[in-house]
């Protein structure tokens with residue numbers, strides 16, 4: 017199920033910046049994310065992402081937030097997920113801080129957002145997702161879960177942020193792979209949990225990006 021062509025589109029400049037940015041999201045998933053963010057931003061509430069990395073997907077949330085006059089919030093400790101550490105499949109040596117020897121995607125993220133002219137529309141939270149969620153105290157129009165892909169992290173993201181998602185808001189989960197041969201199962205389990213709670217209905221599926229509408233209050 018891809019978004020129909022009449023779905024809202026990001027500005028050409030934002031989409032070019034998205035395609036040029038470091039990151040893992042293909043264009044069709046990005047357009048589906050943008051469509052979801054546009055719909056959710058229309059609720060007049062902030063849209064929130066867990067997993068900023070270098071800002072590729074953040075650009076799309078920021079563009080949708082700008083159009084609706086709301087704020088995009090993006091949360092990341094910027095030290096990388098397990099699979100992004102040295103020696104692992106998704107490691108990029110360009111985002112290692114030579115002073116600490118640790119991954120630090122914050123500088124690349126800030127450059128990306130600045131170059132796209134979208135800084136004004138984003139609040140970046142640097143820290144661990146569960147800690148940030150524990151401090152959060154207001155409704156959200158969209159929660160996009162694309163942080164750590166272990167069960168521990170994906171579950172904490174779900175349990176930390178979904179209670180803040182308003183009725184009629186959207187839960188977006190990335191890297192949902194029903195077949196274990198295609199990828200890790202933690203995001204899929206979170207997606208299943210949302211559907212099985214009875215509080216969500218799926219409204220779009222584009223590759224591994226799933227968009228669920230909050231129709232009830234469960235978790």
Ligand SMILES: C[S@@+](CC[C@H](N)C(=O)[O-])C[C@H]1O[C@@H](n2cnc3c(N)ncnc32)[C@H](O)[C@@H]1O
Pocket residue numbers: 038039040041066067068069070071072073074091092093094095096097121143144145146162163164165169
């Ligand atoms: C797959 S990347 C995000 C990709 C990004 N959404 C994009 O499309 O370009 C996952 C990110 O989640 C962050 N992350 C992992 N676990 C986290 C946690 N518990 N709290 C905050 N950030 C976390 C990592 O640092 C990494 O940058």
